[in-house]
Amino acid sequence: MKKVEKILLPGITGTCFMTLFSYLLSIIKKEDFSEPKHLATMLHRVIPHTSKKVNQVAGWNAHFAVGLVFATAYVELWERGEIKPSVKNGLLLGAVSGLLAVAIWKLTFKLHPLPPWINYNKYYMQLVPAHVVFALFATLAYQLLKLQEEDMEVDRYEYI
Numbered sequence: 001m002k003k004v005e006k007i008l009l010p011g012i013t014g015t016c017f018m019t020l021f022s023y024l025l026s027i028i029k030k031e032d033f034s035e036p037k038h039l040a041t042m043l044h045r046v047i048p049h050t051s052k053k054v055n056q057v058a059g060w061n062a063h064f065a066v067g068l069v070f071a072t073a074y075v076e077l078w079e080r081g082e083i084k085p086s087v088k089n090g091l092l093l094g095a096v097s098g099l100l101a102v103a104i105w106k107l108t109f110k111l112h113p114l115p116p117w118i119n120y121n122k123y124y125m126q127l128v129p130a131h132v133v134f135a136l137f138a139t140l141a142y143q144l145l146k147l148q149e150e151d152m153e154v155d156r157y158e159y160i
Contacts, residue, residue: 003075009145011071014138015064021133025126031119033126036063038116045114070097070131071138078142085142094135098128 022033032038040059044050050058074093078085083093102124109115 003079006075006079006142006145007068007071010074010138010141011068012064013141014071014134014136015067017137018067018130018134019063022126022130025130029122029126031122031126032116033123033130036060038118039063041116042108042112042114046112067134070134074135074138075142085139085146087136087139090136090139091132093139094132095128097135098131101127101131 019035022035025031026033036056036059038059039062040052040055043058044052044055074085077083077093083089105124105127106120109120
């Protein structure tokens with residue numbers, strides 16, 4: 001299986017479940033934790049003449065691109081055998097990724113001339129569990145790919 005496939009499925013799966021988590025937590029906590037929306041808002045405030053639709057698409061693209069960056073790092077660790085793609089390690093990767101995400105978002109908000117008007121502490125607090133969800137589902141997706149790859153190997157040898 002190609003490395004791109006090993007990155008795409010975990011990255012997209014993890015990002016989708018993380019986003020769902022953030023949206024559900026937004027509803028429960030009555031706070032806006034939508035990463036793509038905040039990215040779109042920041043883009044619009046830097047380039048105000050862009051349409052709302054362009055900003056939304058750019059926000060979502062940026063959100064998924066970052067998910068693919070995280071997935072690329074995970075796949076590198078798994079493929080090199082530095083860590084096993086287990087649920088336990090996925091949870092640990094998520095916690096570390098969440099702390100890294102908090103640092104990145106803090107810097108982004110600090111450097112941006114007009115960041116979104118949100119409760120930053122609550123936003124940062126939800127980023128760690130959101131990234132744990134990301135890493136858990138990215139890990140599960142990768143495990144499924146590896147199982148499929150092993151099944152394909154078995155099938156190939158059955159016909160030789």
